[in-house]
Amino acid sequence: MSFDVGQELAPQTFAINRAKLVAYANASGDQNPIHQNEDFAKSVGLENVIAHGMFTMALAGRYVSDVAKGSEKVREFSARFTKPVVVPADTEVELVISAKVSSVEAGLVKIDITALCNEVKVLGMAKATFSV
Amino acid sequence: MLNPDVVGRTFVGAKEFIVSQESITAFALAIGEPNISVAPPTYSISISLAESQSLLQESGLDWTRVVHGDQRFEIHRPIVAGDKIICSSTIESVRVLAGNEIATVRSDLHAGDVLLASSWSTLVVRA
Numbered sequence: 001m002s003f004d005v006g007q008e009l010a011p012q013t014f015a016i017n018r019a020k021l022v023a024y025a026n027a028s029g030d031q032n033p034i035h036q037n038e039d040f041a042k043s044v045g046l047e048n049v050i051a052h053g054m055f056t057m058a059l060a061g062r063y064v065s066d067v068a069k070g071s072e073k074v075r076e077f078s079a080r081f082t083k084p085v086v087v088p089a090d091t092e093v094e095l096v097i098s099a100k101v102s103s104v105e106a107g108l109v110k111i112d113i114t115a116l117c118n119e120v121k122v123l124g125m126a127k128a129t130f131s132v
Numbered sequence: 133m134l135n136p137d138v139v140g141r142t143f144v145g146a147k148e149f150i151v152s153q154e155s156i157t158a159f160a161l162a163i164g165e166p167n168i169s170v171a172p173p174t175y176s177i178s179i180s181l182a183e184s185q186s187l188l189q190e191s192g193l194d195w196t197r198v199v200h201g202d203q204r205f206e207i208h209r210p211i212v213a214g215d216k217i218i219c220s221s222t223i224e225s226v227r228v229l230a231g232n233e234i235a236t237v238r239s240d241l242h243a244g245d246v247l248l249a250s251s252w253s254t255l256v257v258r259a
Contacts, residue, residue: 027158061173074173078204
């Protein structure tokens with residue numbers, strides 16, 4: 001696939017639920033209870049359990065790996081955690097990731113990534129660079 | 133509160149992380165990534181964040197009030213099973229914004245002499 005500056009890349013939707021937060025906590029080692037325990041999350045002033053910012057970023061990374069046709073092609077990846085992804089019990093929250101090509105140069109493609117949860121941007125300044 | 137003179141402090145992990153296929157597979161499964169031949173691009177956070185935490189706690193930061201502000205990765209070669217990684221973390225900057233303390237920690241992951249990846253974590257201590 002070739003890439004052109006300004007090209008919009010097809011969105012992908014990722015479902016997030018409590019079980020996936022537990023799986024990510026176990027895989028990443030980040031066992032902060034705000035990502036698993038509703039009582040604890042509320043006790044520190046959160047609306048409910050929130051996803052790890054790094055889980056949201058990892059899902060955006062999964063999108064980048066798909067677009068790049070392989071994790072091994074990803075060279076740079078950055079994001080700001082602007083809004084929490086709130087994950088109530090017994091439900092699935094949808095994270096919609098899309099991207100636009102910002103630069104194609106010397107075998108490297110740069111994309112600007114948008115991550116939406118309930119129409120709200122949850123990542124800011126999300127960018128990735130991959131080789132082609 | 134972090135003392136500004138902690139800027140430049142480096143913590144070289146004494147522990148060598150031997151990357152297992154199981155850990156790559158678990159991380160990939162958690163994000164629905166079918167390719168497990170290399171680690172996903174953000175996998176290194178599972179090594180670097182704990183190192184950054186050790187460094188900042190030793191420097192006097194209250195980790196219980198920390199939220200992750202932003203994150204950046206530069207990947208030079210993907211992590212694969214069998215890599216023996218040493219992580220060194222350096223506090224690159226400390227500043228205060230609207231009463232919140234903000235620290236940026238850089239982590240370099242080496243396998244032998246090869247720099248696999250560098251990452252920058254900005255951590256915000258809520259006032």
